Amino acid sequence: MKPVKILTTPRMERCIGCHSCSLACARLVHKRLSWDTAGIRIISSGGLSTGFEARSCLACDPAPCATACPTGAFKQRPGGGVRVKKSLCIRCEKCAAACPVDAIYLQPDGEPFVCIHCGQCVAFCPHDCLELAARPLETAPATQTGEAA
């Protein structure tokens, strides 16, 4: 089986805080102008002098957000992460509560926004902080490699 690609943020120490990734995701994926409605959000880690962190989906498998979702709006994506069907979402907000890394943004009306690992943000990072790549074998989930947990 061909390994799926996931978005990773391996070089965040290079981040200059320009928000180009978040703005690209909001613009190209979610058709919005916003810092928040994006699958990747950049925050300063204790003030600008200490650098930046990316809040984005780590492609869990199993994904706690998918497990918590009562309607199937969030479904497990083979290889990690989730597939999202907004039409099924009832705005219960359980996905965001279940996410251990605060990767899901909830709009004020409860609509969730999460990374779908499409990689459209990658080209807009001027310092090559981001990467869309096949999950490395050593961190691949059990379902990918066939190994026991």
Add this chain to the structure above:
Amino acid sequence: MIRDHFRVLIVDLAAGKGSIVKIDGRDTDAGGSGLAARLFNEYGDVTRPWNDPAQPLIFAIGPLTGYFPLMSKTVCAFKSPYHDQYSESHAGGRSALSLRFADLDALVVTARAPRLSCLLVGARHIEIKDVHFLRNMPVDKAGKRLRRISSGSGHRSILRIGPAGEAGSAMACINVDTYRHFGRLGGGAVMGAKNLKAIVIQGDGIFGLPGGADYAKLFKTVYRQLTTTDMMDKYHNLGTPVNVAVLNKLQALPCRNLQRTSDANIDGITGERFADDTLLRNMACSGCPVGCIHVGFVREKFMAPNQYLYRQVSYDHEPIFATGSMLGMTNAFDVLGIIDSAEKMGLDVMSAGVALAWATEALEKGVISETHTKVPLQFGRAAGYRQAMVHLGLGVNDFYRRLARGTLKAAAHYGGADFACVLGQEMAGYATGEVFFAAQALGFRHSHLDTGGYSYDQKHADKNVDAAVDFLVHDEQERLILTAMVACLFARKVYTRELLGDCLNVVGYRTLAENLDSVGARIQHRRWRLRMDSGFDPAGVEIPKRFTEITNWKGPLDAKVLQTLVDGYAKKIISMAAPAGKSE
């Protein structure tokens, strides 16, 4: 978001309330500089003093803010404590996109808070918090506490002042997100006069996109131009400090209070030296992939045997010139140490450095004594300057309080006006010649960014005064279109008139795109009108003798040409400010 009017939040600090108002003029005033002038006309009073509580403090963004890369600046407008005239100062950081995402085209702060306060605004909240416990707190420490009392890490902008602003210093800046500033002409004192320690703008709004696929396509084209061509390389690479060595070679770098225009030991403070030895990393304003903010460090041994602390300090050409070559410094870390002291006080580094350069020469010449300066000031000695920055920021005695009002004000009292390096305000870092000196002395912001006068000096060997004046008038107009959008002026070669028209069209500002040709002239007239109504007399501008004594690569400065330029440009400014139909 895309609307035919401006959405403006007016905050009354005395009442503790805000109101959202609709202001007309989108298709004629555009935003930024144009909107700020319109708002000052509406809410300000040219006849009242700068610190009258009723005077507004205005922050305005433009129609393209957040929609395109490098549309990342905010215009701050106020009546300046430096000269009590209508003024602007510009800054980036996250301020512009925070205002955009707070769904505000402008924020206008009026009145005076009863206690030292912090104003917090966002798309869904307005709050004024008592922060009396931050009184006289340095900028860095206040920043840490403000982060804890506000939400929205990463998606907010924190504007704050230091002790200099609270003391009413005409050299007090408004610090923006630690590494950027509304630096010049005393915006920090305006906040201080309003009992306003800080403003936190949270960008928590969400908006639909205009223009569909065409918008995304144009964004990508602009983004590529900015990141894959060499148009922005200067700013991304060494940054503006690349100018230090270049100007020094041209004998056009102000050194030691402009006693010289080059320094044989410049290697210690060039952009290359800063990058090699002190540069920790680059940072960016939100919405700008260029990352021109260069952050260096200072490291201090505070205890034996090996206990050190470090702080991060941003640097650019102007702060390096003002606290480096002007003060005779030849070590990059010494320069960063002086900048750091000024930053903590919330002083504008350029103004404060140039003021201390004058104080040093005044001390050398016996115009003032160490009783005034409290510390020995000697070119090349950093320790005295670090302490003097604190004295200047706090205004510890009559001398420093006078100096904080402007070098020429101090010189009027003590003497030494001949060698005060003041061109409207303390000079910027270019001794390129007659055109730049005239441009800064008369320019609206007294900034090297008002016009490209320094560049004109370098490209033209002739002494055609009429051509130079025409250039200054035309170039200001072109730049005003950009500061109405509000673009970073570093992107001025990318954002041509044609591209700006395309950008406005694609997001839906079609009428404004059609009006673009008249926008610059209209704002130019309105700003100069406000400036003159608030007391500016272009015909009364005098250039201190020191500027006429320099020699650069072109030879000795031509004082006659300089005076003719000043007279000619002053006449044009008076003409531009005249009511329609009455210009010469």
